[in-house]
Amino acid sequence: MANDKGWSGSASAALRWQPGSTVQDIDTSGKPGFDGDKALGEQLLAERGQRLSELQELLYANGRAGDHRSVLLVLQGMDTAGKGGIVRHVIGMVDPQGVKTASFGKPTEEELAHDFLWRIHQQTPKGGQIGVFDRSHYEDVLVVRVHDLVPPAVWEPRYDIINDFEEDLIATGTTIVKCAMFVSLDEQKKRLAERLDRPDKYWKYNPADIDERGYWPKYQEAYQAVLDRTSVDGAPWHIIPADRKWFSRLAITELLIEALEGLNLDWPPADFDVEHEKARLAKA
Numbered sequence: 001m002a003n004d005k006g007w008s009g010s011a012s013a014a015l016r017w018q019p020g021s022t023v024q025d026i027d028t029s030g031k032p033g034f035d036g037d038k039a040l041g042e043q044l045l046a047e048r049g050q051r052l053s054e055l056q057e058l059l060y061a062n063g064r065a066g067d068h069r070s071v072l073l074v075l076q077g078m079d080t081a082g083k084g085g086i087v088r089h090v091i092g093m094v095d096p097q098g099v100k101t102a103s104f105g106k107p108t109e110e111e112l113a114h115d116f117l118w119r120i121h122q123q124t125p126k127g128g129q130i131g132v133f134d135r136s137h138y139e140d141v142l143v144v145r146v147h148d149l150v151p152p153a154v155w156e157p158r159y160d161i162i163n164d165f166e167e168d169l170i171a172t173g174t175t176i177v178k179c180a181m182f183v184s185l186d187e188q189k190k191r192l193a194e195r196l197d198r199p200d201k202y203w204k205y206n207p208a209d210i211d212e213r214g215y216w217p218k219y220q221e222a223y224q225a226v227l228d229r230t231s232v233d234g235a236p237w238h239i240i241p242a243d244r245k246w247f248s249r250l251a252i253t254e255l256l257i258e259a260l261e262g263l264n265l266d267w268p269p270a271d272f273d274v275e276h277e278k279a280r281l282a283k284a
Contacts, residue, residue, distance in 0.1 A: 006036030006044055011254035015238040017180070017231045023220045028184040029243040034250070041246045048253050049093035055260035056130060058267065060098035063128010065268035069173040070125040071259050073252070074133045076142070076226075077181030078219065079209045080191040081242045082249075083134050086181075089249050090256070091132055100125050103134040116140045116158065117165055124169060130256070131174075137162055138226055145225075146218045159229040166235045175259045176235040179252055180227065183242040185216060 008014070014033025034041070059071065073091075075083040091099055102123035111119045117137060125131030141158050144150055166176055183191075192209060195201040212219075231237040238255055242248045 017227050017237040023224045026182050028182045028241045030241040041250045045250045053094050056094040058265040060128045068127040070129050071175045072131040074136045074178040080188045081181035081183045100129045101132040142222045145222045170234050178237045179240045181240045181242040187243045
């Protein structure tokens with residue numbers, strides 16, 4: 001369960017994509033399941049960050065002891081939705097030794113020479129790791145579809161292929177936390193303007209982001225298909241309203257905590273004689 005302070009219940013239940021919902025109706029400034037304000041949210045983020053760090057250390061320790069289980073956080077969203085902020089401000093609260101982060105942009109020539117999941121397979125987390133996909137395999141049914149990069153006959157079967165791929169990951173011990181981050185066009189415009197007003201943000205600005213805004217109706221259609229066809233019981237999508245950065249960070253922190261607590265981890269037992277080692281150390 002999520003922290004009961006500010007949350008009305010489980011964050012995963014509040015944020016989970018519901019069949020029959022529509023992308024157009026997503027409240028990008030909403031706080032599903034959370035009745036606190038920004039001050040409480042930021043306070044909770046610090047507190048819950050400690051819990052997340054403890055659980056991640058447990059996962060990492062078990063992985064070092066041979067446990068094959070892992071967690072994969074999938075972040076999908078338009079530019080400025082805050083994916084990078086999640087990596088810095090949420091994943092940044094845990095030990096980087098146990099984290100594997102991958103970002104999937106435009107495929108290289110080598111990647112294009114293989115199946116679309118080839119580059120994804122290479123970045124899946126190993127036992128004991130939290131994997132983070134900043135963009136993901138879903139680019140191949142979003143950007144590819146919106147910009148007609150391949151014919152429908154190519155991208156249409158990919159929904160089922162993705163479901164099978166994720167089912168295989170789950171079967172081998174990976175818990176998948178999928179987060180679709182939605183920012184309003186108005187908020188996106190403000191964030192793009194900030195990048196143009198601040199020299200320390202220039203590096204984040206991409207002129208193509210303005211062009212992409214014109215494709216938002218097509219992206220809505222593509223996201224609708226993704227959510228309807230790939231939100232399954234074993235790997236459901238969670239909708240993250242992203243206009244409030246503090247809420248999106250708190251929400252994803254809670255989702256990760258719930259996923260890790262669901263593994264029921266304990267510290268791995270010593271693979272040596274503890275009392276014997278104490279006696280040796282006393283004489284050293």
